[in-house]
Structures are given as C-alpha cells and as structure tokens.
Amino acid sequence: MTDLFGERYFAFIASSYAVTSLVLMAMVVWVLVTYRSRQANLAKLEAAGVRRASKEAELRASKKERS
Amino acid sequence: MSSAEQTLGKTKNSPKQGPRGLTALANPSRFLALVRVALPIVTGIAVVLLAIGLYMGFSVPDDYQQGRTVRIMFVHVPSVWVAMMAYMVMVSAALGVLVWRHPLADVAARAAAPIGAAFTFLGLATGSIWGRPMWGTWWVWDARLTSFLVLLLIYLGLIALWRSIEEPAISARLAAVAILVGALNIPIIKFSVDWFTTLHQPASVTRLDGPAMADVFLHPLLIMGLAFAMIFFALHLAAMRNEILRRQIRTLQRKAARSARPQTTRSGGSVA
Numbered sequence: 001m002t003d004l005f006g007e008r009y010f011a012f013i014a015s016s017y018a019v020t021s022l023v024l025m026a027m028v029v030w031v032l033v034t035y036r037s038r039q040a041n042l043a044k045l046e047a048a049g050v051r052r053a054s055k056e057a058e059l060r061a062s063k064k065e066r067s
Numbered sequence: 068m069s070s071a072e073q074t075l076g077k078t079k080n081s082p083k084q085g086p087r088g089l090t091a092l093a094n095p096s097r098f099l100a101l102v103r104v105a106l107p108i109v110t111g112i113a114v115v116l117l118a119i120g121l122y123m124g125f126s127v128p129d130d131y132q133q134g135r136t137v138r139i140m141f142v143h144v145p146s147v148w149v150a151m152m153a154y155m156v157m158v159s160a161a162l163g164v165l166v167w168r169h170p171l172a173d174v175a176a177r178a179a180a181p182i183g184a185a186f187t188f189l190g191l192a193t194g195s196i197w198g199r200p201m202w203g204t205w206w207v208w209d210a211r212l213t214s215f216l217v218l219l220l221i222y223l224g225l226i227a228l229w230r231s232i233e234e235p236a237i238s239a240r241l242a243a244v245a246i247l248v249g250a251l252n253i254p255i256i257k258f259s260v261d262w263f264t265t266l267h268q269p270a271s272v273t274r275l276d277g278p279a280m281a282d283v284f285l286h287p288l289l290i291m292g293l294a295f296a297m298i299f300f301a302l303h304l305a306a307m308r309n310e311i312l313r314r315q316i317r318t319l320q321r322k323a324a325r326s327a328r329p330q331t332t333r334s335g336g337s338v339a
Contacts, residue, residue, distance in 0.1 A: 008134065008135070009134060009135055009136045009200050012136060012139065012196050012197065012199060012200050013135060013136060013138050013139055015196055016139045016142055016143065016192075016193040016196045016197065017142060019189065019192050019193065019196070020142040020146070020189055020193060023185050023188065023189050024298065026185075027182060027185055027302050028302070030181075031302055031305040031306055031309060032305075034306075034309045035305065035308065035309050035312070038309055038312035038313060038316060039312065041312075041316050042312060042315060042316055042319070045316065045319040045320070045323065046319075048323070050319045050320075050322055050323045050326075051319075052315060052318065052319065
C-alpha cells in the first residue's frame with residue numbers, strides 16, 4: 001500500500017481514492033435500489049388491475065386477435 | 068422492397084413510418100428498450116477504462132514538485148470535468164424542454180442533477196485533500212474554489228426546485244430556466260484562474276497552445292477522464308430509467324385514486 005500511495009502523503013492519497021470509491025459505489029447502489037423498488041411498486045399496481053393505457057391497448061389488441 | 072417491409076407499411080413516404088432519432092425516443096417504452104441494450108455496453112466500457120486508467124495512474128513516477136500526491140489528480144480532475152459536463156448535459160436538456168418540448172428532456176435534466184452534484188462534491192473533496200499537503204490549507208475562498216462550490220449549490224437548488232413543485236409541466240419549465248441562468252457559472256469556473264488571482268494553478272490540459280503536462284501524466288489523466296465520463300453516462304441512463312418508472316407509478320396511482328372515488332351525479336349525489 002505504501003508503494004502505491006507513498007509514506008509521506010499516504011493519508012491524503014488513500015483518502016482521496018477512498019472518498020471517490022465510496023461516492024461512486026453509493027451512486028451505483030442508489031440507482032439499483034431505486035430501480036428495484038420502483039419495479040416492485042409498478043408490479044404491485046399492475047397486479048391490482050391498474051394498467052397503463054399502452055398495456056391496456058396491447059391487451060385489447062391481443063383479445064381482438066384471439067376472437 | 069421485401070414483403071415483410073410491405074406488411075409493416077415501411078414504404079418510402081408511408082404515413083405509417085415510425086418516428087426517427089430523438090423523436091422516436093419520446094416514447095418511454097422505446098427509450099427503456101434502448102436503455103436495456105445500451106446500459107451494459109456503457110457500463111462495460113466504463114469498467115475497462117477505469118481499470119486501465121487506475122493501472123496507468125498508479126504506474127506513474129513521482130512528480131518533481133508534488134511527489135506522489137500527483138496521483139490525486141487522476142480522481143480530482145476527472146471529477147471536476149464530469150461535474151461540468153453533467154451541467155452541460157442539463158443545459159441541452161433544458162433547451163429540449165423550452166424549445167423542442169421533448170418529453171424526455173425534463174427526465175434527462177432531473178436524472179443528471181444528483182449525479183452532477185455527487186461529482187461536484189468529489190471535485191471539492193479531493194481538491195481539498197490535495198490542497199492540504201500542496202498549499203498548506205484545506206480551503207481558500209478564491210475564485211476557482213468558490214465558483215465550483217457555487218456549482219454544487221446550484222445543483223442542490225435545482226433538486227430542491229424539482230421536489231418542491233408538484234405539477235411536472237410547471238417544475239420542468241421553471242427548472243429549465245433556472246438551469247440556463249445557472250449556466251453562467253460554467254465559464255466563470257473555467258476562466259476564473261485566468262481572470263482572477265487564485266491559489267489554484269492555471270489550465271494545464273485544455274489550453275490553446277496544447278497541454279502543459281508531460282505525456283506520462285497526461286495519458287492516464289485522459290483515460291480516467293473518459294472512464295469517469297462513461298460512469299456518468301451509465302449512471303445517467305439508469306437514473307433516467309428510474310425517473311420514467313417514477314412517472315409511470317405516479318400516473319397509475321392517480322388512475323387508481325380516480326377509479327376508487329365514487330362517481331357523483333350532477334346534483335352531487337352518489338350513484339355508486
């Protein structure tokens with residue numbers, strides 16, 4: 001480690017890379033967690049029978065095709 | 068023309084021909100399909116560039132003045148570049164809201180703001196950590212540092228503006244105007260080191276007479292810059308997808324609330 005960051009300025013170099021890694025990781029976690037929770041919310045609403053207009057149109061079209 | 072194309076109505080001047088380019092992306096489903104394909108590719112490029120950049124960055128010799136702290140440059144400078152690039156993405160999205168009224172423009176601006184704020188914070192934090200051993204201080208109120216702090220405040224102000232106005236069309240237009248006003252700060256950040264006496268060093272990469280930096284430091288810096296830009300684009304695509312999902316949930320919740328409300332007659336009496 002001291003080879004990568006040096007002995008004299010170890011704390012400064014290591015902490016700048018640590019804070020960068022933490023912030024980047026936090027952003028990745030933020031987008032992934034938000035995506036999963038929103039997908040779950042959407043699925044819950046659709047399971048309750050509330051559908052988007054585009055999905056309803058798709059369903060109507062497939063029913064029409066079958067009949 | 069193939070029979071398949073004729074079946075799909077893809078004749079040269081057919082009115083059934085689908086929209087192209089940015090207009091095609093106005094359809095959220097089409098944009099989400101694009102994100103499904105583009106996100107793994109952009110993420111993969113970002114990871115590869117980051118690995119190469121870090122390897123090159125940790126292989127450079129010590130600088131004759133700054134010693135090994137020169138390695139902080141490989142995270143500090145790309146963070147600052149991306150913080151300003153994110154703002155320019157928001158400026159083009161703001162123009163998309165006000166001029167072309169593209170439905171995804173506000174989504175793009177809103178998704179870029181927290182990511183831009185995070186990169187601005189990184190620029191300030193790593194700059195401060197670099198400043199302590201090199202300048203002997205964590206912070207000075209000089210033009211470059213202060214204008215960059217103002218960028219963070221602008222990002223936070225825009226996020227607050229979006230969150231405080233419920234009506235999406237109004238918040239989109241107000242935020243777009245605020246973004247364009249805030250764009251005045253970008254040239255101030257860039258040229259602050261030329262216009263004012265500052266502790267911060269002048270530009271050493273983007274100069275009219277070429278970079279004033281040895282190739283051994285410049286190459287890893289440029290690779291890390293590209294890696295950070297790719298990280299931004301990957302996060303931005305993912306955040307735009309999240310924002311579209313948020314809007315779809317909101318629409319469905321409103322629809323559910325409307326259908327749950329008992330229907331009323333003109334005299335106000337309930338019919339259900």
